[in-house]
Amino acid sequence: MMKRASQPQPDPAAFIKANLPISPVASIPEILLHQAGPASGLWRLAGRGDADPAPYWAYPWAGGAVLARHLLDRPETVAGRHVLDLGAGSGLVAIAAAKAGAAMVTAVDIDANAITAIGLNAEINGVNIAAIAADIIDGPPPVLDLLLVGDLFYHPALALRVMAFLRRCRAAGIEVLIGDPERAYLPQRELRRIATHAVADFGMGTGGGAVQAGVFSLSATAGEAAKREGPAAAA
Template sequence: MRAVTPEPREIEAAVVDATGEIAAFIVANLPVAAVPGTPEIRLHGAHPGSGLRRLTERRSRLSPYWAYQWAGGAVLARHLLDHPETVRGRTVLDLGTGSGLVAIAAAKAGAGKITAVDIDAHAIAALRLNAALNGVTIETQLADLTAGEPPRVDLITVGDLFYERRLARRVTAFLDRCLAAGITILVGDPGRAYLPRERLAMIAEYPVTDFGTAAGEITRATVFSFMQGS
């Protein structure tokens, strides 16, 4: 898997359609279902007959990772719902939000304000639909924040962003700047290849499903606190 940053024109074209054609495709082809292990939340999700290639080949060079459940996001969502004090009344940014599972969980757990960020306009469109489906309000941002300054938030959630070497380096450098600014950072991950393990302290572990595994297969994923380096 490799993250690809879209060109500005591609972003603009996708944004124009984000509340129209893209959303219509999602509604028509990605059925709504409760999230395994997190039945409090329902999302639009892909299945073998969804025809996602018809959508992504026309408008994006990015893989449609947002259309599937990933273990890191699943474990973060479960943890926030089980421990609402983690986010209650706080400003939260969900980095690489995908379909918005973690952001929606934060909203349901009582976060004061949630901003969900992704580089894929398809993900933003799916998130908006999913937020409405679950009756929560979430601000969205189509951007790559990893090269920028820390946002003005209390907490950042990061699920499944350590699957590719260069992406992991960018994300880690960004999180370092955020940590220096006093922001709390929670990471959800099942142990992917480029997870910065030496920077993480385990908080909790849950059984969840993961994209790319056999249907019904359960894996263990962990919620970590991101810490200062030595």
Template sequence: MASPWLEFEPYGAASLDSVDIQKFIRAKLPVGPVPAIPEIRLHRAGPSSGLWRLAEADDQGFGSPYWAYCWAGGLALARHILNRPQTVAGRRVLDLGAGSGIVGIAATKAGAGAVMAAEVDRYAIEALKLNAAANGVALEAIHADLTAGPPPAVDMVAVGDLFYDQSLAERVTAFLDRCLDAGIEVLIGDPWRAWLPRSRLRVIAEYSVSDMGVAETGDIRPSAVFAFERL
């Protein structure tokens, strides 16, 4: 019997381009409705997805495939935006650290004027492009670390689950301060992770959603949507 991985096995880091990555995602990460957000469908990893094959094919650093799973902060933020479309309607929105693109997709579905989805991981970029197509929406995928520079020309920045690491949280917080200085509204979705800047936050809404992992095994935990405010 031919190996189901045969068509992927020859790829090396030099040849693993966006077409190859999208081919893998289409074949091994099936599209399905998101827990608690049936309006959105995503390519998500399961027990037999074989993400390790992508890691083997990329000797330049695969990283953690967070983009292939649902995270509580992103789920809460996407649910909130769909419940209250007036939050983004007609506005230019940046989905920072977009991962699967779920927040940007929700914003587009809710009537945002334009959506930018920024990611540093090239696998996430390809996944969010496929996810946008699966939901029939158009957004601008940006492969860059925007936290190192000035904020883009947007009206709102939406941040889901970027406070799990201290150095990342500090860098994101500094960027969000620059956003506030530029008159940009900031919304954060997070299940109260360790490095959340709690003194800067005002709770807008709370949701019970599954956290990182497939729906069948993800823990249900409270996650909040916050407004990020000046000290």
């Protein structure tokens, strides 16, 4: 029997341009993104192995949307600062930070396709973003002023790793802001809500309907605890 030839992997940038049309983000019309639709055929771009990341970058999620909305409404939050968007996906939050006047914006995601999408989306919106494919949450705090985290508390194991990293960052003097629609693994006891916005969400089975999502800050006491406990806090 002849073995069927495997389909060649498409070029990510060309695929995104051809199959993910540019449109304003719901609740954030100031920002345009390449966004997936029912006919986008993302399976042709995304890997199919268990270790391949899901194409979360192709959709707007409420945690990122609420952070982006907050930054555009309160540009003093990021103005003149070095900002990092963790788990950046489409780059929505990073783009909002750049538009709001951040001096330097870095976007980090583990998915190389997300990094391609961030570059394309940054160009559409006329901003400069340094996009890096990496998993940094088990490492030391980076050198920056503000860490932005949109919608990373959807899985228990990931939530634990993320929070350990955020505590280390807070202990190093980095301000931490989290955007989340109160998903199951958000550790609200360590957070202080500073804003609430109605934003669209691809998740939660809402079909893109509006949800009330929050912007939260990580308390300084969480960072101080991480500093006192040392390596044990990152376990």
